[in-house]
Amino acid sequence: MGSIAYINGELLPIDQASVNIEDRGYQFGDGIYEVVVSYNGSLFKLDAHLERLKRSAEVINLEINHSITEIRDICQKVFLKSKLDFASLYIQVTRGVSPRQHNIPENYEPNLIITVREKPEPAEMVKAVTAEDLRWKKCCVKTTNLLPNVLAKRYAHDSGCDEAILIREGNLMEGTSTNIFLVKDGVVLTPPADDYILEGITRNTVLNLIEERGYSSKVRYIKAQELFSADEVFLTGTYVEVMPVVEIDGVTINGGKPGPYTKTLREDYRNLLAP
Numbered sequence: 042m043g044s045i046a047y048i049n050g051e052l053l054p055i056d057q058a059s060v061n062i063e064d065r066g067y068q069f070g071d072g073i074y075e076v077v078v079s080y081n082g083s084l085f086k087l088d089a090h091l092e093r094l095k096r097s098a099e100v101i102n103l104e105i106n107h108s109i110t111e112i113r114d115i116c117q118k119v120f121l122k123s124k125l126d127f128a129s130l131y132i133q134v135t136r137g138v139s140p141r142q143h144n145i146p147e148n149y150e151p152n153l154i155i156t157v158r159e160k161p162e163p164a165e166m167v168k169a170v171t172a173e174d175l176r177w178k179k180c181c182v183k184t185t186n187l188l189p190n191v192l193a194k195r196y197a198h199d200s201g202c203d204e205a206i207l208i209r210e211g212n213l214m215e216g217t218s219t220n221i222f223l224v225k226d227g228v229v230l231t232p233p234a235d236d237y238i239l240e241g242i243t244r245n246t247v248l249n250l251i252e253e254r255g256y257s258s259k260v261r262y263i264k265a266q267e268l269f270s271a272d273e274v275f276l277t278g279t280y281v282e283v284m285p286v287v288e289i290d291g292v293t294i295n296g297g298k299p300g301p302y303t304k305t306l307r308e309d310y311r312n313l314l315a316p
């Protein structure tokens with residue numbers, strides 16, 4: 042069937058799906074989302090993504106009118122209907138439709154939408170720029186309110202790069218839609234999953250792979266300048282998997298090539314996806 046959308050119980054082609062203009066997601070960015078991809082016909086880490094959806098909902102007091110089990114069943118149903126083996130599933134829950142007012146209505150009916158389309162293939166490596174992190178203090182929530190992220194991504198593209206690495210008070214946070222890792226003197230570093238970054242499902246999977254490999258690693262705040270003396274830098278994310286960064290702000294990393302740690306972890310991650 043290809044690209045399809047699910048809206049509150051209804052399945053239809055994406056281009057025929059629409060939502061009410063008074064949806065609070067549309068008017069206020071009052072919503073949360075997840076992106077899950079499939080490999081060889083199975084949704085990768087779906088449960089971890091749905092657990093994070095639940096955590097996001099809790100932080101913004103959004104009462105989803107479906108249990109996580111129900112959402113899991115709907116995701117599987119919609120995914121199977123698409124008949125895509127390598128799919129990208131977008132799940133969004135907003136605080137529903139009501140006449141526009143900032144205050145959250147007493148009774149609201151959340152809108153659950155899911156779209157499924159073909160999964161994009163990740164690049165081999167990317168270039169990045171650094172940018173000031175202009176987001177709020179709850180970046181742990183996967184909110185649809187993504188304006189600072191999209192502006193920073195645009196800045197990256199305007200600079201001939203693929204991703205912007207966000208800096209808050211001199212520390213590296215994450216990419217606009219990815220988490221960040223550095224390798225320095227044989228130690229793999231990544232910032233802590235506090236309120237200021239999204240705790241990536243791929244990040245956590247890669248941290249497990251690092252442990253299985255027996256690599257030294259440290260989860261700690263990382264100064265922006267450490268980027269430029271790193272031996273290797275890579276990004277992680279549902280779409281990019283493990284992505285080597287070979288240039289940052291015009292400075293070449295590891296001679297412009299993916300380094301050995303990055304290559305090994307990328308392979309290990311790929312092996313998990315298609316065992």
Ligand code: PDD
Nearest residue numbers: 076217218219220239241242243278279
């Ligand atoms: N983005 N940090 C941010 C700000 C993100 O938006 C994402 C994911 C990640 C990586 O998380 P994960 O490994 O769970 O995909 C980190 C998705 C893919 C998106 O917005 O499309």
